[in-house]
Amino acid sequence: MLSGIKVVEFEGLGPGPFAAMMLADLGAEVIVIQRPGPANPTMGEHNMLDRGKRAVVLDLKLPKGFAAARALVNDADALIEGLRPGVMERLGLGPEAFAHTNPKLVYGRMTGWGQDGPRAHTAGHDYNYIATSGALWYASTPGDVPLTPPTIVGDIGGGALYLVAGILAGILNATRTGQGTVVDAAIVDGSAHMMALFMAMAGGGNVSKTRGRSLLDGPPWGRVYPCADGAYLSVQCLEPQFYAIFLDQMGLSDDPDFADQYDRAQWPNQTARLAEIFSGQPVSHWAALFAGTDACVAPVLDPWSAKDDPHMAARAVWSEGQGVLQPAPAPRFGGIAPQPASIPERGADTETVLQDLETRGLL
Template identity: 35%
Template sequence: MSGPLSSLKVLDFSTLLPGPFASLLLADMGAEVLRVESPSRMDLVRVLPPHDQGVAASHAYLNRNKRGIALDLKKPEAVELVKQLVQDYDIVLEQFRPGVMDKLGVGYEALRAINPKLIYVSITGYGQTGPYKDRAGHDINYLALAGLASYTGRRDTGPLPLGIQAADIAGGSLHGVIGLLAAVVQRQVTGQGQQVDISMTDCAFSLHAMSGAGYLACGVEPEMENQALNGGSFYDYYRTRDGRWFSVGSLEPQFMQQFCAAIGRPELSARGLSMKPEDQQALKREIQMEFERRDFAEWREVFAALDACVEPMLNLAEAVEHPQLQARDLIAEVPREGAAPQRQIACPIKFSGGLDAPRHIGVKVGAHTDQVLAELGYSDERIAELRAGKVVA
């Protein structure tokens, strides 16, 4: 393997979305990722529909380029295997509630005693400390508690359940990778590893980049549809005559002028963002009235040649075929055993040195158990004994 992270070896104990998306990015960028799963407690993403040739599409994507081993961590022999692995794998990624890995004997303190250079990334809903550290949660809960949902939605219908898992991915996955790589850089200086504590709620809270600054410094509480970028201005979506939608982000005067001229209402450009909120709503009604005069395809032709920050709202099938995404090679053909390659979303990070082509989709539970144990020096007979004792699978 090559790639900017080819020197990293990651033991990934995570399941579902946050940790696996983080280790997907690492694997795509060249890190050697070994996924450690339970032989009896299935990662629910493995059964999440839709399925492609009997394999969950989400699992096949989130776990590409990773090897897999199945260990029952409740058995002492499996814990000893992990301790052997961390002598060579210098990063651990885990997503259990605080204290679970300690109880299993593979917590940070136990493993750093074996490898002081170990970087141990813990992704949880609420972090390793605080009154909520042991509380269950999902993406929607983290967004709600962090205050983000309070001004994301419409006054008359309330907050919106997002189509993506923002706290899981922007919080757990992306911040997890950032923290991990920062610890790697510091280790290059100090020679020491450390634990990285990632709370999805903390990270979601940090996404209040603009509204949070306004509240903490000036006491301005963000609410639904009361800000320029959350529906409180003409910066919004507009329905066409045939029920499709366009996004209008023409904030700057030069863009606003082009937009208003294109819809046949040049006089509206002077109203912009300088008006009171109630006047903004009146402006939005004027814009909506114009959009309802034409179908989606007609408006798409109108705005195709304009540089006015106006774009059609595409469905996923249309986005996949969009020439910009095509030009950026955002769809990859990923090999799979015994079948044609599977189309997946490619790594979005581009390097002038390039990245290796994807090697394979996500594998079956324990697909590389025998291979990994053999690399540790285990004989075929010993591997068979561990399988018979259900230590590995």
């Protein structure tokens, strides 16, 4: 889909590299500029987030490395960086440095707090950003500590995916107008924006400031239950027709305690009863009971188990490649099989990329 689009990524951690990987998955030519020296040890020998990219090691403090970086950016449609505000400017590689040499450049900036504001220059991580934005508040059942899957809500959802959307919008605008732009993708902005669907329900009285009292964060038919074998089962039969199927499968259709789905006063008792029932059988029992129904019930799987789930296996969502378990590119497009690209060795393309710049007279 993005064949012919060139992206230069300055090596970082988390959402920036993920955004660049997603653009590579979609067909863009992505060159990641890596620092001299070993890779960050947290990412392992093969960094999945580098799949489909060309890897170039440059020392930006040396004239040759700096010149090569400038040449690559001047030849690109978009740039991705995830450093603190002002760092790229101090390196001489901020947006102003390319205003005349590459006016169509879409300059993608990935930060937690944004390019301005009181916290712009302070450190933070996923939980801090989504805690401040409001996105973490409803992320638990009543009385429990708010907790979300690591990196997904903030780094990826509120950060990387918004950066991808911003870069694509910027490229479309640059194609139309000939003018590039700076994309300020802040995790606090994106994760707050992701609350729009949830907050839209406030108009119907279905969002409360008290956790466990909103339509999607506390009902007995919208949570996860432990089973007899220590595994977990997710239940979220929000609509009445699905709730009716759920009760029928559970043998509770005629139970007066479950007659009113939306009676918040009944939720604690309903939750306790369902918890007791689900704890009496292993998750395999419940999976078999609800299989093929519209009750909106599913076991909670780890990624390695998800790979072998019949539905996930049929769509080839997870695969083993170069010693790591990795998800297939998404979204999918008609007639194109979503196959993960290979992961390059660190600096593997340095020589060929620099040679190409010299051949074309760009360096």
